[in-house]
Amino acid sequence: MAPQKNHYNASIYKEPGPKLSTETPFESMMERFRFAADVLELDEGMFQYLSSPVKQIIVSIPIIMDDGRIEVFEGYRVIHDNVLGPSKGGIRYAPDVNLDEVKALASWMTWKCAVVNVPFGGAKGGVRCDPNKLSKTELERITRRYTANMLDIFGPDKDIPAPDMNTNEQIMAWVMDTYSMNAQRTETAVVTGKPIILGGSQGRKEATGRGVVTVTLAGLNKLGMMPNNVTVAVQGFGNVGSVSANLMYEQGAKIIAISDVTGGYYNENGIDIPEAIRYSKENNNLLKDFPGAELISNNELLELECDVLIPAAKEDQINRSNAGNIQAKIISEGANGPVTANADAVLEEKGIMVIPDILANAGGVTVSYFEWVQDRQGYFWTEERVNRRLNRMMRNAFDNVYGVSEEFRITLRQAAYVYAIDKVATTLEMRGIYA
Numbered sequence: 001m002a003p004q005k006n007h008y009n010a011s012i013y014k015e016p017g018p019k020l021s022t023e024t025p026f027e028s029m030m031e032r033f034r035f036a037a038d039v040l041e042l043d044e045g046m047f048q049y050l051s052s053p054v055k056q057i058i059v060s061i062p063i064i065m066d067d068g069r070i071e072v073f074e075g076y077r078v079i080h081d082n083v084l085g086p087s088k089g090g091i092r093y094a095p096d097v098n099l100d101e102v103k104a105l106a107s108w109m110t111w112k113c114a115v116v117n118v119p120f121g122g123a124k125g126g127v128r129c130d131p132n133k134l135s136k137t138e139l140e141r142i143t144r145r146y147t148a149n150m151l152d153i154f155g156p157d158k159d160i161p162a163p164d165m166n167t168n169e170q171i172m173a174w175v176m177d178t179y180s181m182n183a184q185r186t187e188t189a190v191v192t193g194k195p196i197i198l199g200g201s202q203g204r205k206e207a208t209g210r211g212v213v214t215v216t217l218a219g220l221n222k223l224g225m226m227p228n229n230v231t232v233a234v235q236g237f238g239n240v241g242s243v244s245a246n247l248m249y250e251q252g253a254k255i256i257a258i259s260d261v262t263g264g265y266y267n268e269n270g271i272d273i274p275e276a277i278r279y280s281k282e283n284n285n286l287l288k289d290f291p292g293a294e295l296i297s298n299n300e301l302l303e304l305e306c307d308v309l310i311p312a313a314k315e316d317q318i319n320r321s322n323a324g325n326i327q328a329k330i331i332s333e334g335a336n337g338p339v340t341a342n343a344d345a346v347l348e349e350k351g352i353m354v355i356p357d358i359l360a361n362a363g364g365v366t367v368s369y370f371e372w373v374q375d376r377q378g379y380f381w382t383e384e385r386v387n388r389r390l391n392r393m394m395r396n397a398f399d400n401v402y403g404v405s406e407e408f409r410i411t412l413r414q415a416a417y418v419y420a421i422d423k424v425a426t427t428l429e430m431r432g433i434y435a
Contacts, residue, residue, distance in 0.1 A: 026101075028316075028341040029104050029337070030051065036420075037050075046428070046429075050425060055079040058075070059075045061074065061127065073127055073128060074127070078105075084424060086156070088109060088113060088123060089106055089109040089123035089164075090124060091175075092165035093127050093129055093131045093166040094165055096128075108122065108336055108358055110424065111358045111417060112358040114420035115359050115400075115416050115420045116393055117423075125146075125150075129142060143171050143175060147174070147178040154175075161190075162193040170195070172193045176188060199371070202381065207363040208239070208361050209241070209242070209334070212240065215355050215397075216332040218399070218402075220330065227252055227253050230308055231255075231306040231308070232248050234334075235264075240361065241313070248310075249273040254270040256306060257271070258273075259287070259301050262287055262288040263297060264297055264300060265295060266294050267292060267293040271292055299322065302325075304328075308329070310331075310332050312334030314338070315335065315336060316338070317338045320340065323347055329352065329353065330355065331355065332355045333355060335357065335361070339354065354412060362397065370390070401415045404418055
C-alpha cells in the first residue's frame, strides 16, 4: 500500500548545526531520512521531531573486577521514538560503542519496526567494554548494574531490550532477573531474546537470518530468478550470516563464499554450508583454516561476481571506495548499515537491487514482538507457527515497500524509508503533540 502524503507545508529544510561526515552511521541514516522527508513533503518541524531522539541516557557502571579492582564502564541507552508503542532495541557490548553509533541504531529500529508493521518504537543500548577480556562473573556484574541504572527506562510497556552484538540469551536472562527482583515480581516481557525456559520464543535465534532469506527470495522472484540457479556470497558467519547461508543452501543456491574475522573463504563450485557450520562450532566459532575453500580477503568477497551478496558483518562495508566494484545483482543487508549513504547512488546506477537493512534484517525484531506477545498472554507457539507468521509478515513488508518503489520510481531503500516515515508521521499527526 502506497503512503498517503501528510498535510504539511512543503518547504526546503536544513538540519541546524554543522553537517556531519556522510561516512558516519548516523549521518548515513540522516541522508536517507532527508530524502524520504522530501518525498513526503514534511515541514521542518515534523522533520526535527522525527529526527530527534526522545531520550539519550549515559550511565557509569562501576563494578568490582575478579582481582578486586574497581573499574568503571560507560553505558548508553537511546530511545529514538515511542509513537507506535513501547521502544524496542538491542544492547551491544563492544570496546568501540559510542553515542553516535547507538543513536543511529536506535533510529534504524524506529523505521525497521514501522516497515514490518510491528507496534514498537526504536531504541538501542550499549556498554563500552571488551567482553572477550571479561570473565562470566564480570559480565554479569556489568549487566546487572547497567540494568539497575536503567530501571526507570526499561519496562514491558516502556522500553524492551534484546540481544545484539556480543550479547546473548544469558545476558538477557540477567537483565530480566535484575528488573524482576527490583519490581518484586517475575516480569518476562521486559526483555526478548531470553532462553526458552524463561519465556523465550521458538525460532528467535534464526529469525533475522530467516527474514533475510525471505526477502531475498522475494527479490529474486521480482527479477525472474530461481533460487536453485543463483550464486551467493555471505560476509559474516555469525548467527545472521550462517543462518542466511544455510537457508539459501537449502533452497538449492550455490554458496560460493563465506567469511568471518579470520578472512573470506571462496569455492567457485560451492561450499558445503552444513559442514562449514560444523567446522566453525568445533573451532571456537571460527572458520580459520576451513578446508572446503580457498582463503580470500573480506574485501575480495564483497567484489566477487555473484547473484546475491549478503553483507551480515558490520557497518560501512560497502562505501564510496568499493561500491563501483560490486558485481552482485541483489544486495540483501543482513547487517545494520553495511552500505554507506554515499555508495547508494553508485549501486543504483549499476542497477543493483539493494534490499535495505530496515527491511531485510527485521526478522529479529518481528520474532521479538512475537516473544513479547507470547509472554504477555502466557501462551507459547510452536516453531512452525512462529516461522510461518514471520515469513508472512516479511513477505508482506517486502511487497509494501516494492509497491512504494514502483509508485514513486525510487529504490527499495528510499521506498522503505518513505513507507516507514509516513507511518510514524501519520500516527504522530493523529495523536498530536502533547504540550
